[in-house]
Amino acid sequence: MASRIITVDAVGRCEAVPDLATVEAFAVGEGQSASDARTTAKDRASSLRESITDVSTDQIRTVDLQVQDTDEMFDPVTDAPVQATEQLHIDCLPENAESVVVDVTNAGGQIQTVQFQFHEDKRRELQNKAINSAMERAREKAEQMAAAEGLAVAELQEATTKDVSTGIESIVDEALASSPDTDLHPAPITVSEGVEVVYELSEE
CATH class of the missing domain: 3.30.70.2970 (Protein of unknown function (DUF541), domain 2)
Incomplete structure (x- = not known):
């Protein structure tokens, strides 16, 4: 019998003050x-x-x-x-x-x-945290969906990432020109990473 699988999408986010x-x-x-x-x-x-x-x-x-x-x-x-x-x-x-x-x-x-x-090393650190968060969320979703069918999540079969945010904030020249008092101290930037994960399902 062919193994049963479930595919779920999830997004993880990590926020930090820019360092560049x-x-x-x-x-x-x-x-x-x-x-x-x-x-x-x-x-x-x-x-x-x-x-x-x-x-x-x-x-x-x-x-x-x-x-x-x-x-x-x-x-x-x-x-x-x-x-x-x-x-x-x-x-x-x-x-x-x-x-x-x-x-x-x-x-x-x-x-x-x-x-x-962000500097490259900081950006990668935040991306890794966001991916870990997305993977945790993906498993939670898979477990909820599997439980509704009386099944359990077993082996991880495949996982791919999808970028959903650049982690860059820009202030354009029009804003700078229109207001000399433009705030150049930015709020924290959110880095987001999406994942698509495939799990094998098993009987509970």
Whole structure:
């Protein structure tokens, strides 16, 4: 006789205060040529780096440098024919995000977003806790369903995970622009993990 099985889904959650903030900033340069605009943008990006007091230089990295003809832009903010934009990612402690934003804007930079998240080791720790919680919930559900049929849960046959949350909180530039007093001290972030589990059933 074929073995009887039951398949259940469950979600486990784990909450913690984020331990990493990434400020996305831009330095914009204009010029009569691509070379001039690029040089101006890089100079302004260098000034931004020097203005940030709460992080070390190895926590500030350039992730993109774009050069555009302003006549091809939808709403250019300069009369110069060419504009260059250097995008920076600045990693810092969450409690330092506000001062980083202030330093960048005071130095003439622009803020795109502020993302709060977890370092990789912390994220994995929370994911493991959430998976354990999901597995416990899955077994509880399986036992409840099996008991209704006069059966018991026996061997675990298969288990797969499904991500249901990134564990990242973002504050976008519109929020930062609309309120200088935007709270840059985030609430705890919930990491969630889903599982699909297959159990063999047996007679009680």
